[in-house]
Amino acid sequence: MFGYYLDLALLSLKRNRVLTALMVLAIAVGIGASMTTLTVMHLLSGDPLPGRSAHLFYPQVDASPAGFTRHGPLDMLDYRSAMDLWSAHRADRQALIVNSQIKVRAPDANLPPLMVNMLSTTSDFFPMFDVPFAYGSGWTPSDDESRARVAIISSDLNDKMFGGTDSVGKTLRLKDSDVRIVGVLAPWRPSPLFYDVRGGRFANGDTADFYGKPEDVLTPVSTGLEINAGNFWQFTCWHAPEKPGYLENAGCVWVALWVQLDDAAKVAVYRGFLDHYAQEQKALGRFASTQTRLPSLTQWLDLNGVVPADVKLQTGLAFAFLAICLFNTIGLLLAKFLRRGGEIGVRRALGASRRAIFAQCLVEAGLIGLLGGIGGWLLTLGGLWLVRRQPVAYADLAHLDLGMFAATFAAAIAVSLLAGGLPALRASSIAPALQLKTL
């Protein structure tokens, strides 16, 4: 019976080609637009470290004078608080984060000097964030202590300076110091670049830059502070620094700390430690407030509203558009089926059951949905290609993964069933007698 219904559906669709094309196109465009934006949304709002993010936390204390902040502790830490918290070693793992820009040259490579972003961190960074290495490995805790002249470079920089070969052991000139390369990262692209997320509340929804690439050069904090002295910039200050660029003793926040706490009990203990630290500092007169916060990685991303407002707007717009296309197709199919009331009445009078009529109409509607779904899938691929050509930091991330591939097809089928189900139901409930009377 299915084959026969398919023939009938094809005949009926061929009878009015323009209209058929219109319905298919409406579904295709609706699905294409909504699945493109949904894929981007899915990529940008996903968990950057699945399985680990629940154990990562961002401790915050407040060293600013009374009245300086109105919305809880500042987004970063001052140098002294960060070093105090880090050197207490109360967490399972912990990594300091200091960002700066530095001039890089490779004595072996004949290239003009480059300015790159440098991340100064501590040895736990690599196991804690599951950072993949192409060559070599992270530095050791003793390198953190001894200001060792070591560095790790990104695969991008390795390609640029050393042609992608194993550059472990080679020398890199950072500003005026030579450092030894101990590791080269494999391509690594957490989305968002979670450990650098901060200040999202002040970005007015323009947060696309949270999805940039990781830094090209990584050094121990102690090393970084020494070789790039005078080039560190604040997140914010309550006193203008005496010597701009030198922030260790300034009234500025510019250092971040991430900690890994493996179970709830440890989280509670760490919270207690933070509170105790803030109270102790207040007693010493260094803090004005004892407020602390310990958001988890996902809470921190939510707090910063990392998904750009434009992406959310586009998703909303695409779904409104899909709704319009859907209403359109349902309305047209309904009118089409009801116009065939006479035919349906005859079939019913000759003994066809409601189910048979419903099945016949659904085959026709499903065919339109299927064609629209395939078109929508192609349009989604095209849409993502367009997104990749946009000048935004997350452009290179826009690909259809397996999950979204399946979701696109599921959406296409759901839309076609929705578009076809209602008209088919309505057509199958036509009373045969009434239709036959008018014949």
Add this chain to the structure above:
Amino acid sequence: MQIQPIFAALRKHKLAAMLIALEIAFACAVLCNACFMIASRLSMMGIDSGVDESALATMQLTGYDASKAADVDARALTALRAIPGVQDVALLNSIPFGARRGTAGITTDAGGQHFGGVIEFYVGGPGSFEALGLQLESGRGPQTDDYRAFTGLMPGDASIQITQALAEHLWPGANPLGKEIWMEKFHYRVVGVIRTLVRPDPPGWPAAQRDWCVFVPALPGPYLTGSYLLRAAPQDLPRVMRDASVAIGKALPDVVIDRQASRTLGDLRDNVFRNDRAMAGLLVGVIVALLGVTALGIVGLASFWVAQRRKQIGIRRALGATRGDILRYFQTENFLIVTFGAMLGVALAIGINLMLMRFFEMPQLPLWYLPVGVLVLWALGQLAVLSPALRAAKVPPVVATRSV
């Protein structure tokens, strides 16, 4: 024209009519809000920078120590001034639509109690005020002895020029000349008012704050270095920029030219608004597609109804209805459906706008967008239904005598 029979007929096609009405409601809501978003993005993109953009460009140098600033600046200025066609080269810390180096909160009292907002300090060396082409409204521009050396992040004490908008915000209705602002212990006295000067990053600020800027005259030093403003005739600028990179490469082989930031102000402006331009383009695309789909939906549905009612139309014609009557019947029917849909759409548009205001800090939708949106949909509906309605009007009365 009697409306009663139209309602009776529509009642038989409740579901289809309702679906088209819903489609129109969504279209109306999206149309109003999308147009409003386009308008606000366009008005931002058209912002008046207050400077001679077409004649200006910037070179940004990095990768040297602050202790070498004097030497680097001397060599860079010599090299840039030697390029044929360059009219002016001056140091300027922040660049309109480019580098942002002077964003700070100010107070209007020495005690730091009266917060005046977060503004942009354009710290400029000799010649930069004139090179920018800023227009004075009152007071005076910077004079030679206003330019002083400084050692901190910014000059600690200076006579400054302030934009009209910022002056009006800080001292509403008062004459700003002679007034003072503080940034912590740093202290500035207003000696001139400029018409306007845009921030380096206007998209990041609310519309009213995009030109809260001051011009601070200063002499080059460790914290005013490496950021140059070039002025040349607009047609010479692209060549001047190419020559400038070569000249800097020769004069200062060891510094790094920030190529992303070293561009003409026109290019920088395009770059700052690229996301807004893309979004506005996308919205226009969505509106066109939306209206197209809606119109075709109306055509399709009306065509079906006309075909379905051929016999009834024939009977009406045989009973004396004119072609005009039939035409008007379908037009009125469409008018009723669109009106119903548009009323829903107006409510939906307001709802969506309230949500946008809450979650995206969008301003309130001006109410006149709503009647305009309804008018557009009425016109669209009438245009779309015209062809099927004309076909209906052509049905001859003789159809009434035939069976199907």
